[in-house]
Amino acid sequence: MLLERAYAKINLTLDVLGRRPDGYHEVDMVMQSIDLSDLVWLDKRYDGRIVLETSAAHIPTDDRNLCVQAAKVFFRHTGIQSGVHINLEKNIPVAAGLAGGSSDAAAVLRGLNRLFGTERSLGEIAEMAAEIGSDVPFCVYGGTAIAQGRGERLTHIPHQCQMQVLLIHPRMFVSTGEIYQALEPGDFVSHTTSLVMKEALQKQDVDAIPKLVANRLQRVTFSLYPEVAQLADKVETVTRTRVHMSGSGPTLFCLAPTVQQANRMYNALRGIMRDVYMTHFVTNPPVGG
Structure with a gap:
């Protein structure tokens, strides 16, 4: 069994430039990870199933959950014929503007990469993440970044500021x-x-x-x-x-x-x-x- 920590984020800035032809909005924002996290436990299954259990009530555990979607994206991209048991311990409030679901999905991608030894770079994992949701690529890296486009184009900001x-x-x-x-x-x-x-x-x-x-x-x-x-x-x-x-x-x-x-x-x-x-x-x- 393997553990990945999924950190929440806050927006230090969030500017909207306009509506895009694809229906999304063009954004430019500074996203910052904070020390509030969910715990994502992953264990291999050999029956090909993706099973999600969670401590949180009232959140789906089927294909509507971003963790399940992330596992499917990972297996599709890597060609691995396997399954996974995901145990999600929720500490980040749900539907709160803190990217809890996105961070959980990013943790699943990072964790499966470690669990199956596929040695994909964080950049490659972030490309998979972009298929799941706009905030998921940032959550793959965490830290601080300027996010542009729908949120998937990232410029990392190295800094040592503690607030x-x-x-x-x-x-x-x-x-x-x-x-x-x-x-x-x-x-x-x-x-x-x-x-x-x-x-x-x-x-x-x-x-x-x-x-x-x-x-x-x-x-x-x-x-x-x-x-x-x-x-x-x-x-x-x-x-x-x-x-x-x-x-x-x-x-x-x-x-x-x-x-x-x-x-x-x-x-x-x-x-x-x-x-x-x-x-x-x-x-x-x-x-x-």
């Missing part, structure tokens, strides 16, 4: 497709913010980074789901810190330069809400468990 991240997850579902479809022409940009964020990360400018966080989907999510906007106002009042949204939401986050400051915010929020997580940037996620 603490406080996540606040409202227990509700937000439809990513609905959010993108509700974008208006005024939400599209011609100048992106990713290079400015890249510079701040590499300079380890912990004062500038929270001010540079920007998400073009936030206006739409707050408009369609006013309870998320109300929660953001509440968090900002309690923490006296700028509040941001990851992906299409609904998860909110605050950044802090020190563990002590993050602890103060965490303790204040734990008194008024349930799903609060204290974590931090992961700049070089380890491959494997």
Whole structure:
């Protein structure tokens, strides 16, 4: 049996440039891995079946699950005639804008590569990942990257900046497709913010980074789901810190330069809400468990 860790991500920037002819949107964003992870256990099966078990209720374990899709893509690309038992221990909130499902799928691809000794490079695995979902190629590598196109074109950002991240997850579902479809022409940009964020990360400018966080989907999510906007106002009042949204939401986050400051915010929020997580940037996620 083999273990792969699947790290969540947040968006430090998310700019939308416009709608593409294929129906997707052209994006330019900075994605950052954080130290909140699912555990993906893989074991060979010799009956050709792909079997998924998970600790999480209410998520599919059939072909609708990205882990199962990832295993099928891997076996198709490698020509391996085998099966796998996947045991998924969920810690990342589901449908939260944190790429939990995408990261799980990426972990399956990396893990199967190790389990079967196929020695595919991360670049080759990322090409497989692009068939599964827009965020999956980033999750194959983790760390920090500018993601462009649908999210599959990656430029990695090496940096040593350590920021603490406080996540606040409202227990509700937000439809990513609905959010993108509700974008208006005024939400599209011609100048992106990713290079400015890249510079701040590499300079380890912990004062500038929270001010540079920007998400073009936030206006739409707050408009369609006013309870998320109300929660953001509440968090900002309690923490006296700028509040941001990851992906299409609904998860909110605050950044802090020190563990002590993050602890103060965490303790204040734990008194008024349930799903609060204290974590931090992961700049070089380890491959494997």
